[in-house]
Amino acid sequence: MRTVRHHLLAAAGLTLATLALTACNDGTGTTDEGAAKPTASATASTTDKPATEKPAATPASDTTKSPSQKPSTAAPSPKEDDNPAAYAFCNGSNTKTTAQPVSRPLNHMLLTVKNTGSKPCNLTYYPVLRFDGMQWAPRPIEASHPQAVVTLNPGESGYAGVLLSAADGSGAGGTTGKKLTVMFQAGTPNSDGGASAIPTLPAKGVYYDSTLTPTYWQMSADDALSY
Secondary structure (H helix, E strand, O other): HHHHHHHHHHHHHHHHHHHHHHHHHHHOOOOOOOOOOOHHHHHHHHHOOOOOOOOOOOOOOOOOOOOOOOOOOOOOOOOHOOOHHHHHHHHOOOOOEEEEEEOOOEEEEEEEEOOOOOOOOEEEEEEEEEEEOOOOOOOOOHHHOOOEEEEEEEOOOEEEEOOOOOOOOOOOOEEEEEEEEEEEEOOOOOOOOOEEEOOOOOOOOOEEEOOOOOOOOOHHHHOOOOO
16 A cells, blocks of 8 residues: 555646746746736836826807996997098089189189988099080199098088189180089099089179189198199
8 A cells, every 4th residue: 555655646736846846947927816917018017107088179159248347448449431442432422512613712602512321422533624515524633632521411412623724824715605514523533423513603694714723622722722
C-alpha cells in the first residue's frame, strides 16, 4: 500500500510540475484567478483625460419687457415723411403759382409757388418757362443752384427769380408775353414733374427778350432776386 501511495504522490507532483512549466512557456506567466486584470480598453479609459464637454448653449434672451423694465433709449426709426426723397413733387396740382414783375432788380419778375396740399413736396431744379407759343426753353442761372432741394411743407412757399430782358438792350427778339406757362421738373433734370401752372400776368403783359433766364428754386424771395 505504501508503495502504491508513493507512486500516486509522485505522479501528482509530476503533473503539477508539467502544468507550471506549460504556463511559463506560453509568455503570459501565471495568473491570479482571484482577481482578473483590466483589459487594455478599460485601462485606457481610466488613464486618458475625459473629453472636454462644450458648455450648454445660452438660452435666447426674452425680449418681452416686464412692467419693471425701463423703456429703450434707442432712437426711433425715421418715418417715411422724414426722407425728402419720399415726398411728392411740387407742381400745378398741389401748389398755387403767382408771377409778379418787380422794380428791383431792374427787368426782373418773381415767381412764388405755395404748397396748397396736405403733404410736403419738393421743388426740384428750376422752373421751365414758356411765354405764349415760345419755341425755346430758357436756361437757368447756374450760379443760383442751391445746396439742397427746396422742400415745402403745407402752406410754405418757394421762389424763383426771372431776368426778363437785358438792362442794356443787348437782348434780341424782344416781345411782350400775354400768357406764361410754368412747368415743373421731377427727380432728374428736364423730367416731367406733373401738372404745369399758368399764373396771371399783368393786363399789359410782360416784356422779355433772348436773355430771359430763371434762377433755380430758392427758399426765400431775397435769394431768388439776388441774381
